[in-house]
Structure formats: C-alpha cells, structure tokens
Amino acid sequence: MNAKQNEHLEALQQIRQLMERSSRFISLSGLSGVAAGMWALVGAAVVYSYLGISPFNHRRIYYRQALEVEKWGMDYRSFFVLVAFSVLLLALTSGIYFTTRKARSKGQRIWDPLTQRLLLNLAIPLLTGGLFCLGFYYHGYIGFIAPSTLVFYGLALVNASKYTLNDIRYLGIMEIILGLLALFYLGYGLEFWAIGFGVLHILYGTVMYFKYERAA
Secondary structure (H helix, E strand, C coil): CHHHHHHHHHHHHHHHHHHHHHHCCCCCCHHHHHHHHHHHHHHHHHHHHHHCCCCCCCCCCHHHHHHHCEECCEEHHHHHHHHHHHHHHHHHHHHHHHHHHHHHHCCCCCCCHHHHHHHHHHHHHHHHHHHHHHHHHHHCCHHHHHHHHHHHHHHHHHHHHHHCCCHHHHHHHHHHHHHHHHCCCHHHHHHHHHHHHHHHHHHHHHHHHHHHHCCC
C-alpha cells in the first residue's frame, strides 16, 4: 500500500511540475538578479565619484550639483546617459547569460509563447515609465525621475510575475514602496535608486539562487 501511495505521489508531483513549466517561466536565474544588482551599485559608485559626493553625506541635492560638474571630458547629461545605458546593457547581458545557462542545464526552451507573454507584460509598464520619466526630464523635474523608475519597474515586475516565480511579485512590491518613499526624499533619489536596483536585486537574487538552484 505504501509503495502504491508513493507512486501516486510521484505521479502527482510530475504532473504538477509539467503544469508549472507550461504556465510559468521558471528558468529565471537568481544569479542574473545578483549580477544586475552589482552592476547597478557599480554605476551608482561611478556617479558618486563623478559628482564628488558620498551616499547620505552630501549637503546639496545631487541633480542640482550635477549642473555645475563637467569632468572626464563629458558634461553631466552625456555622462548620465552613458552610465545608464552601460548598466542596462551589462545587466541584460548577464541576465540572458545566466538564464540561458540555467534553461539549458534543465533542458528547457528559452524562446516560446510563454516567454513572449512574460516580456510583453514586463515591457508595457517599463516603456510607459520610460516615457513618463522623459516627460519629467523635458520639463526639468529631475528629482522625480529616480522615484518614478523604481515605481514603474516595480509595477512591471508585479505585472509580469504571473508568468514566472512568485518571488518576483514580492520584489516588485518592495520596489514600488521604495519608489514612493523616495518621492518624499527627493534629494536622496540616487541613494534610493542604488538600494532598489542594487541592494534589493542582490538580496532577492541570492534568495532565489539558494531556494531554486542551489537546492536543485
């Protein structure tokens, strides 16, 4: 009787795993989150160095001080754009590498209708947030850009979480909360940005790695 029960339990577990694979993108690697967080912290450190300030220890609002800085042969606009695109490119490259490696090790496909739905639900809030931030930049409301990126990124994660691991939803909620808090501390938007895109990514990536990959 016990042997038959074990067989039934194993069969049910296999069916559950198949259903989960067919409805959720489970190849997302925790190491991709850790890498993205590290790149974000590196980018923030470079910006601090460019502005000549240190986290939580500057008397002037960072985006106002940037107006007077021209270092390393670049004005602040060119420098910020270069850093932002570099961090984004490195984070995407790391994410693709670790996620692809995990999928191949499990014999899973990367590009399928499920992945497309995941990316679509992720992209809609991200593109909306990007245009929203461009509007702030156009009208000179620089201080609202960092909080807005956190809020819209969190909304994107929550929106896409139904197609992947539930842990992504919790990360998204924390990003939203952090972005809303940053709205009331505009002079420290860079610090909040580093915490949201850097520290939280590293923490959640580490948790996901030990929860889903290391234990497997």
